[in-house]
Amino acid sequence: MEIKREEILHLAELSNFSLSEQEVESLGKDLQGILSYISQLDELDTSGVEPTYQVFEMENVWRADKVLPQEAAREELLALSKETEDNQIKVPKVL
Amino acid sequence: MGKYIATIGIECHVQLCTKTKLFSEVDNDARSKEPNSCVSPVDYALPGMLPRLNGEAVRLAILAGRAMNCEINACSRFDRKHYFYPDSPKGYQITQFYHQIIGAGYVELPSGTRIRIEHAHLEGDAGKLTHFGAYSLVDLNRVDTPLIEIVSMPDIHSAKEAHDYCKELWRLMCYAGVTYGDLYNGNMRFDVNTSLAPEGASELGTRTEVKNLNSFRSVERAVEYEIKRQTKVLEAGEKVIQQTLGWSDATGKTTPQRSKEVAADYRYMPEPDLPPLNLSSEYIEAESAKLPLMPKDYREKFGEIIAGDTLEILLDYPSLMEKLAEVALLGHGVAPLLANLFASVLLAEEKSAEYLNDLPSAEDLAALAEMNEKKELSSTATKEVFLRLFDPQMRERGTKQIAKELGLIQENDLGALEVIVDAVLAKPETAKAQEDFRAGSEKVLGFLVGQVMKESRGKANPSAVQEILRKKLS
Numbered sequence: 001m002e003i004k005r006e007e008i009l010h011l012a013e014l015s016n017f018s019l020s021e022q023e024v025e026s027l028g029k030d031l032q033g034i035l036s037y038i039s040q041l042d043e044l045d046t047s048g049v050e051p052t053y054q055v056f057e058m059e060n061v062w063r064a065d066k067v068l069p070q071e072a073a074r075e076e077l078l079a080l081s082k083e084t085e086d087n088q089i090k091v092p093k094v095l
Numbered sequence: 096m097g098k099y100i101a102t103i104g105i106e107c108h109v110q111l112c113t114k115t116k117l118f119s120e121v122d123n124d125a126r127s128k129e130p131n132s133c134v135s136p137v138d139y140a141l142p143g144m145l146p147r148l149n150g151e152a153v154r155l156a157i158l159a160g161r162a163m164n165c166e167i168n169a170c171s172r173f174d175r176k177h178y179f180y181p182d183s184p185k186g187y188q189i190t191q192f193y194h195q196i197i198g199a200g201y202v203e204l205p206s207g208t209r210i211r212i213e214h215a216h217l218e219g220d221a222g223k224l225t226h227f228g229a230y231s232l233v234d235l236n237r238v239d240t241p242l243i244e245i246v247s248m249p250d251i252h253s254a255k256e257a258h259d260y261c262k263e264l265w266r267l268m269c270y271a272g273v274t275y276g277d278l279y280n281g282n283m284r285f286d287v288n289t290s291l292a293p294e295g296a297s298e299l300g301t302r303t304e305v306k307n308l309n310s311f312r313s314v315e316r317a318v319e320y321e322i323k324r325q326t327k328v329l330e331a332g333e334k335v336i337q338q339t340l341g342w343s344d345a346t347g348k349t350t351p352q353r354s355k356e357v358a359a360d361y362r363y364m365p366e367p368d369l370p371p372l373n374l375s376s377e378y379i380e381a382e383s384a385k386l387p388l389m390p391k392d393y394r395e396k397f398g399e400i401i402a403g404d405t406l407e408i409l410l411d412y413p414s415l416m417e418k419l420a421e422v423a424l425l426g427h428g429v430a431p432l433l434a435n436l437f438a439s440v441l442l443a444e445e446k447s448a449e450y451l452n453d454l455p456s457a458e459d460l461a462a463l464a465e466m467n468e469k470k471e472l473s474s475t476a477t478k479e480v481f482l483r484l485f486d487p488q489m490r491e492r493g494t495k496q497i498a499k500e501l502g503l504i505q506e507n508d509l510g511a512l513e514v515i516v517d518a519v520l521a522k523p524e525t526a527k528a529q530e531d532f533r534a535g536s537e538k539v540l541g542f543l544v545g546q547v548m549k550e551s552r553g554k555a556n557p558s559a560v561q562e563i564l565r566k567k568l569s
Contacts, residue, residue, distance in 0.1 A: 014360060016179040053172060058370040065113050065151035068120035070135050077139055078131060088130050088232035091181040
């Protein structure tokens with residue numbers, strides 16, 4: 001399967017990435033490599049095999065509904081954002 | 096031009112009232128809290144942070160499902176729904192796309208119509224954006240508040256039915272105890288899909304989706320508007336455009352929402368950080384059994400003794416129905432009187448919302464109904480004592496004591512009443528009235544009853560007094 005330039009641009013748009021011409025090319029090559037590598041699996045006949053959702057075979061893992069004190073303070077977390085205002089994260093208006 | 100038939104399907108998001116969020120041990124009740132104060136590194140989606148499923152949300156999902164007569168699926172899983180928007184730091188929403196916890200069921204409306212439920216699933220809510228001119232502010236308190244999204248089948252055919260479905264759904268969720276049910280604060284939000292097709296057509300028309308309605312009235316008005324608008328479009332020979340619309344209560348109109356030019360492409364994939372659920376039938380049964388009485392149970396229980404319209408009003412208040420059921424266990428036949436007091440006295444009070452959170456004990460209410468039944472309290476006095484029972488300090492004294500202290504207990508002892516009547520008849524100022532009554536004047540009886548009431552300081556039972564007077568003056 002060959003990955004087209006339009007598909008790279010489409011994925012970039014969905015993820016809100018603005019890519020330079022160079023990045024479009026290099027990411028395209030990388031993705032192509034990954035897909036080719038994975039496509040080796042196509043040689044196997046998987047009809048009748050249950051899809052694998054996870055490999056640990058764990059199930060029903062849940063926790064109690066109890067509020068725990070948080071180590072990270074609001075200020076510390078907000079400080080990770082580029083810009084804040086009134087204790088909120090300030091972002092460019094997005095459609 | 097033939098008639099058009101409307102077909103409506105509704106998706107409803109219900110915020111669950113768990114103590115913590117769906118995937119982190121952070122306070123889930125952000126009402127009246129500072130922005131970004133109920134947020135953890137998990138909600139911020141910092142690198143390496145992993146979601147940890149809240150077991151209580153699973154339990155509440157079972158109750159919600161059973162409230163809608165739905166199958167509970169033993170096996171369900173979580174998936175990632177990818178989209179880029181600043182209200183979701185992860186870049187995806189964790190939802191159940193492929194295997195949902197709640198399967199098919201139905202909601203029965205008060206009219207008896209059944210609206211089928213396609214499925215319902217667990218997912219995390221998004222954060223809140225406030226838009227300003229060129230920028231937006233993000234509050235992440237709401238990120239991953241547990242939601243169940245309930246998807247109905249397109250079984251609804253009018254604005255009124257859409258309203259009734261949403262209202263019944265709200266009641267079911269409140270009675271099941273899975274949500275605070277505060278619509279004003281967005282605890283339940285409705286997305287309404289409406290399409291029109293000519294009567295008898297075998298295919299549905301093109302649908303529009305009105306998003307994010309948060310009141311039953313808005314749902315009804317938005318559907319009414321869409322039916323009218325689409326009818327006009329079709330009658331003009333044009334085509335309805337499939338699109339997402341917003342609703343404005345102020346203008347009473349739907350308007351197209353600006354949307355991305357790129358078609359929705361969520362790239363769903365299984366969530367690798369959350370192991371699947373595989374619930375035992377014992378667990379599902381044990382949790383289902385905890386479902387409290389539902390509106391239909393109350394309709395069955397009280398339908399014959401409480402007037403239908405009163406019952407439907409009271410059904411909007413789960414705490415009142417619970418109390419009514421509790422009182423009914425104590426005294427036979429006290430429910431109708433209390434239902435009337437709840438509907439016409441309590442709900443008419445200015446402070447009724449406050450009162451609803453702190454109802455008098457079943458014992459006090461049963462005692463009140465009993466005193467009324469024995470005519471120890473007149474209907475006016477019953478109302479007065481009833482309201483005093485909502486005063487926490489007064490309440491401690493109990494119904495009987497309150498009635499006594501207020502001097503409201505009626506004298507029903509015929510012997511004692513006769514003594515009072517005799518004393519009144521012995522007074523010279525009543526002689527003329529007695530004479531007139533014997534001569535056939537009915538209206539003076541009222542005067543004489545009044546005199547006896549005065550003598551008894553208002554405690555005599557007026558109808559008993561009247562009876563004694565008639566006997567004595569005959």
